[in-house]
Amino acid sequence: MKEDDSSISQKKIDELIKEQKYAALIQMISRRDPNKLKQYNSIKIKNQIFRLNQDVAVCANNNDVYSGKLIKIFCIKDYNNQYVPVIQVQWYYTKQDLNLDKKLMKCISIKELFFSTHIEFLAANKLQCPIEVMTFDQYTQLEYEEETKFFSRAAIDLKTMEPMPTVGEWPKSCVCRMPQNPDIQMIQCETCGEWFHLDCVNIKPEEAEQIEHYKCPGCQ
Numbered sequence: 001m002k003e004d005d006s007s008i009s010q011k012k013i014d015e016l017i018k019e020q021k022y023a024a025l026i027q028m029i030s031r032r033d034p035n036k037l038k039q040y041n042s043i044k045i046k047n048q049i050f051r052l053n054q055d056v057a058v059c060a061n062n063n064d065v066y067s068g069k070l071i072k073i074f075c076i077k078d079y080n081n082q083y084v085p086v087i088q089v090q091w092y093y094t095k096q097d098l099n100l101d102k103k104l105m106k107c108i109s110i111k112e113l114f115f116s117t118h119i120e121f122l123a124a125n126k127l128q129c130p131i132e133v134m135t136f137d138q139y140t141q142l143e144y145e146e147e148t149k150f151f152s153r154a155a156i157d158l159k160t161m162e163p164m165p166t167v168g169e170w171p172k173s174c175v176c177r178m179p180q181n182p183d184i185q186m187i188q189c190e191t192c193g194e195w196f197h198l199d200c201v202n203i204k205p206e207e208a209e210q211i212e213h214y215k216c217p218g219c220q
Helices: 004-018 023-033 136-140
Strands: 037-042 042-045 047-050 055-059 065-077 083-093 112-123 127-130 132-133 149-157 162-164 185-186 195-197
Touching: 004 112, 023 037, 023 065, 023 083, 023 112, 042 083, 065 112, 083 149, 127 136, 127 162, 132 136, 136 149, 162 185
Parallel strands: 112 149, 132 149
Antiparallel strands: 037 065, 042 047, 055 065, 055 127, 065 083, 083 112, 149 162, 185 195
């Protein structure tokens, strides 16, 4: 009878893996045979080592690549003595996920991430590469843009799909009194230190390249 139960369990394991229902798989193994489930602090995938609490690029079940934080690493030993590595990821959301009006959306960078409470279990081979999620100030100090570097200055409310804190609570710049977006070129006043959008102070991008010392309208 015991052997028959194991056979049924193995069939169920294979079925859940095929259907990519890893949360159900972890729950079933935890309940029926917890000795076959272990947690680890790191995992090696495609010759790369990934560690707990690391920000990572992950190929989700729809085969699109997203950003998330690696929060758990499991390894399941099935009844055929095969090892099934499973990860738990807490997702970041991006600009395209937000529910904001057009004016506020201009303040959001395409390299900006919003940490969420959305958690998902995936096959460990979905891990693509480590990424770095920086603060806004750190990101704006970069000399050049890098594909795996992002920044975050807010989480996301999954009920309203708006940033937390809201865009209205972020630090503001320029005469328009809107938050900075690193994707949009700005110029800094050498007197007051404030940053200004070129459009807001009627400066063309080619003109900005020629300005060595800029004074804003309020400091002139």
